[in-house]
Amino acid sequence: MSGVADPFGEQGPRPPVEGPYAREEIALALRNAALPLEALRYEVTPVGLHYTLSHFDLPWLEERGFALQVCGRVRRPLALTLAELHALPQRTLRVTLECAGNGRGLMSPRYPSMAWLHEGVGTAEWTGVPLARLLKSAGLERDAVEVAFIGADRGFDRGVEHDYGRSLKLADALSEDVLLAYAMNGAPLPPQHGFPLRLIVPGWYGMASVKWVARIEVLERAYDGFQQVVGYHYRKFSGDPGTPVTHARVKSLLVPPGIPDWYTRARLVERGAMPLEGRAWSGAGAAIVRVEVAVDEEWRDAAVEPAVHRFAWQRWRYAWKATPGEHELAVRATDATGATQPLEPEWNTNGMGNNAVQRVRVTVR
Amino acid sequence: MSGVADPFGEQGPRPPVEGPYAREEIALALRNAALPLEALRYEVTPVGLHYTLSHFDLPWLEERGFALQVCGRVRRPLALTLAELHALPQRTLRVTLECAGNGRGLMSPRYPSMAWLHEGVGTAEWTGVPLARLLKSAGLERDAVEVAFIGADRGFDRGVEHDYGRSLKLADALSEDVLLAYAMNGAPLPPQHGFPLRLIVPGWYGMASVKWVARIEVLERAYDGFQQVVGYHYRKFSGDPGTPVTHARVKSLLVPPGIPDWYTRARLVERGAMPLEGRAWSGAGAAIVRVEVAVDEEWRDAAVEPAVHRFAWQRWRYAWKATPGEHELAVRATDATGATQPLEPEWNTNGMGNNAVQRVRVTVR
Numbered sequence: 001m002s003g004v005a006d007p008f009g010e011q012g013p014r015p016p017v018e019g020p021y022a023r024e025e026i027a028l029a030l031r032n033a034a035l036p037l038e039a040l041r042y043e044v045t046p047v048g049l050h051y052t053l054s055h056f057d058l059p060w061l062e063e064r065g066f067a068l069q070v071c072g073r074v075r076r077p078l079a080l081t082l083a084e085l086h087a088l089p090q091r092t093l094r095v096t097l098e099c100a101g102n103g104r105g106l107m108s109p110r111y112p113s114m115a116w117l118h119e120g121v122g123t124a125e126w127t128g129v130p131l132a133r134l135l136k137s138a139g140l141e142r143d144a145v146e147v148a149f150i151g152a153d154r155g156f157d158r159g160v161e162h163d164y165g166r167s168l169k170l171a172d173a174l175s176e177d178v179l180l181a182y183a184m185n186g187a188p189l190p191p192q193h194g195f196p197l198r199l200i201v202p203g204w205y206g207m208a209s210v211k212w213v214a215r216i217e218v219l220e221r222a223y224d225g226f227q228q229v230v231g232y233h234y235r236k237f238s239g240d241p242g243t244p245v246t247h248a249r250v251k252s253l254l255v256p257p258g259i260p261d262w263y264t265r266a267r268l269v270e271r272g273a274m275p276l277e278g279r280a281w282s283g284a285g286a287a288i289v290r291v292e293v294a295v296d297e298e299w300r301d302a303a304v305e306p307a308v309h310r311f312a313w314q315r316w317r318y319a320w321k322a323t324p325g326e327h328e329l330a331v332r333a334t335d336a337t338g339a340t341q342p343l344e345p346e347w348n349t350n351g352m353g354n355n356a357v358q359r360v361r362v363t364v365r
Numbered sequence: 366m367s368g369v370a371d372p373f374g375e376q377g378p379r380p381p382v383e384g385p386y387a388r389e390e391i392a393l394a395l396r397n398a399a400l401p402l403e404a405l406r407y408e409v410t411p412v413g414l415h416y417t418l419s420h421f422d423l424p425w426l427e428e429r430g431f432a433l434q435v436c437g438r439v440r441r442p443l444a445l446t447l448a449e450l451h452a453l454p455q456r457t458l459r460v461t462l463e464c465a466g467n468g469r470g471l472m473s474p475r476y477p478s479m480a481w482l483h484e485g486v487g488t489a490e491w492t493g494v495p496l497a498r499l500l501k502s503a504g505l506e507r508d509a510v511e512v513a514f515i516g517a518d519r520g521f522d523r524g525v526e527h528d529y530g531r532s533l534k535l536a537d538a539l540s541e542d543v544l545l546a547y548a549m550n551g552a553p554l555p556p557q558h559g560f561p562l563r564l565i566v567p568g569w570y571g572m573a574s575v576k577w578v579a580r581i582e583v584l585e586r587a588y589d590g591f592q593q594v595v596g597y598h599y600r601k602f603s604g605d606p607g608t609p610v611t612h613a614r615v616k617s618l619l620v621p622p623g624i625p626d627w628y629t630r631a632r633l634v635e636r637g638a639m640p641l642e643g644r645a646w647s648g649a650g651a652a653i654v655r656v657e658v659a660v661d662e663e664w665r666d667a668a669v670e671p672a673v674h675r676f677a678w679q680r681w682r683y684a685w686k687a688t689p690g691e692h693e694l695a696v697r698a699t700d701a702t703g704a705t706q707p708l709e710p711e712w713n714t715n716g717m718g719n720n721a722v723q724r725v726r727v728t729v730r
Contacts, residue, residue, distance in 0.1 A: 007626035007628070007629045007631035008626065008631070008633055008728060014628070019385070020384070020385030020386055020387055020388075021385055021386045021387075021388070021390070021391045022385055022386075023385075023386070023470075024628055024629055024630070025386070025391065026386045026390065026391065026394050026470060026480055026482070027482060027630055028628075029391050029394035029395045030394045030399040030481070030482060030484050031399065031401050031484070033398050033413060034395040034396065036396050036419070036422070036423055036557075038422040038423050038425070039423060039556070039557075041425055042556075046555050046556055046557075047412055047413050047555065048398060048412050048413035048415075048417075048555050048557055048558075049555075049556065049557055050413075052413075054401070055627050056624060056625055056627065057401070057403040057621075057624065057625055058401055058403050058404060060403070060406055105388075105391060112628065113627075113628060115391055116395070117391070117392060117395060119395050119396070154624050155624045155625045155626060155627060156624070156625070156626040156627065156631075156633065157626070157627040157628070161624075161633075190411050190412065190413050190414075191404070191407075191411055191414065192401075192404075192411075192413055192414060193413075256422075259421060259422065259519050259520045259521070259526075260421055260422055260520045260521070261372035261373065261520060261521040261522070262420050262421065262520060262521065262522040263372070263379065263389055263393075263477065263478065263522070264372045264389055265389070265392055266372035266373070266521075268373055268521065268526075363373060
């Protein structure tokens with residue numbers, strides 16, 4: 001059923017599929033946590049409702065014996081315990097993180113992988129040490145061009161054994177907004193969110209926010225890890241060199257109104273005043289300036305709350321008067337750069353960055 | 366794709382299916398949280414790794430304005446705020462909860478529903494008020510025979526609109542081990558685990574531990590809610606009156622050793638000493654007295670830690686010497702009543718209580 005002859009042997013990308021979902025896709029959907037859309041009501045997502053995407057097993061890490069390595073093209077390599085990190089000046093940022101593969105399961109055909117529909121998103125308060133400060137302490141060599149972040153999680157992907165790792169170009173790594181976080185929503189990081197330490201790269205899709213960071217390596221060359229050069233690209237066809245996935249595209253989601261059917265999640269709404277609400281965000285850091293709601297393809301402006309936290313989603317509201325019958329609701333956001341959500345997914349081989357408008361069918365009685 | 370013509374119209378059970386999984390099954394697997402099996406290493410499951418199964422939407426509840434109703438066949442109906450509940454004598458119990466549908470996705474054919482493979486389980490420290498105490502305060506009328514627990518979550522199942530509700534027979538409800546919990550692992554209940562109040566019925570499958578309890582109704586008759594009389598039965602065929610699902614069957618799970626392939630979750634293990642570990646439990650409250658591990662169908666005894674917490678899983682360990690090649694690992698528990706896990710699922714129409722032994726294929730290099 002997997003379509004992978006030897007999971008530990010070198011292999012090309014999996015062929016796209018349509019229709020029902022494979023056992024592997026169910027297993028991944030079970031392993032990884034998702035935001036039930038009604039939890040969009042929380043400005044800060046409670047732990048356990050925030051999405052997780054873990055490529056390999058959650059590593060078993062304990063505070064005792066943990067030391068973050070900062071090495072490579074630095075003048076003073078560092079090995080910092082958690083206590084030492086806690087003693088440094090800290091910063092807290094409210095950040096919306098979204099999985100780059102969010103919406104993959106809605107693409108057709110789709111890449112066999114984590115088959116998100118809409119739920120791969122969440123917002124948290126992340127507290128930690130600004131990365132730039134650590135890099136400054138270590139002292140960058142003149143030939144430094146990238147900074148790689150290597151996690152403690154290890155496994156195979158398409159036959160390539162590797163620790164999960166990602167890099168940032170030096171200018172991005174030195175942004176004052178990039179954190180090495182040790183707390184989430186005011187408590188120590190939960191294991192599934194990277195305990196004891198995770199990178200937070202505000203505005204980028206979640207793959208950049210490396211969990212279980214064990215080593216920070218300053219490089220004089222481009223990092224060539226699997227997740228950097230093979231994974232996380234927009235590719236139009238197999239073999240397309242593509243372009244790297246970076247910032248999260250403008251997007252909005254709606255709390256499905258009314259009550260659900262258990263199995264189909266079909267929605268039943270009472271006639272009359274039905275306030276709609278949801279969240280919208282744009283990872284480029286540009287504020288959301290417009291949200292439109294469509295009822296049966298007729299678009300109207302919703303009210304958008306102003307951006308208070310630069311990297312967090314904004315709430316929007318719309319006063320719908322529900323009339324009996326079947327309706328389709330849709331929502332579309334536009335950010336300050338003028339970027340707006342497409343009506344249909346922009347297809348790419350690995351199902352990255354699907355920010356097509358969400359559509360919710362409801363029955364009003 | 367749903368095979369449900371009108372989700373809001375009366376209907377029979379969905380026909381069983383085989384092979385790939387429907388969009389609805391993916392959506393449910395995404396909505397509900399699961400225990401990644403490596404998290405079996407935690408004696409107490411961190412929040413966010415504990416399974417959840419929520420039939421309808423998570424209700425939006427706030428402490429302000431909340432009052433638990435205790436009504437029906439009682440002499441003194443009660444309406445208790447959270448502060449009043451907190452002021453009552455409390456008790457903390459460590460309890461393993463498992464979804465009655467855990468393993469449903471492995472049955473063949475399977476009922477289209479939440480397609481758990483192995484992950485619908487977790488252990489937490491639940492703190493709250495013993496239910497018996499509340500019932501005593503309210504004063505049971507002589508004709509009381511059952512106690513129903515009605516949640517604040519509402520929706521449809523097979524065309525029947527209802528609040529999620531379950532009941533216990535009076536003798537079960539008066540057990541000193543049944544709690545009305547307001548805390549989980551020492552913190553207020555997270556929304557997805559029933560904030561502000563959930564019932565905890567130790568030893569029973571999770572459907573009995575009603576979340577978001579809004580009303581406790583003492584009845585002089587058998588409760589006839591959908592989840593009591595239609596859902597949660599062992600039925601051999603459609604139309605079989607069946608038997609109600611109650612206590613969790615004896616079961617064990619193994620932390621899959623080695624490292625995974627991202628997509629297939631195939632496991633690669635290094636040759637040599639490879640300690641295996643996992644957890645075993647029996648909801649009837651009987652301690653686990655034996656755990657056996659099979660490597661390629663040869664069963665050997667594992668070491669089982671003694672039961673310290675009566676309703677929590679027990680750890681087991683097994684020292685495996687891994688030899689190169691392909692192997693199948695399996696684990697089987699036996700409880701103090703002599704009940705042991707079957708090698709194959711005991712099929713029933715709705716995929717309830719699958720406690721067949723877990724099998725894990727590994728490649729040793």
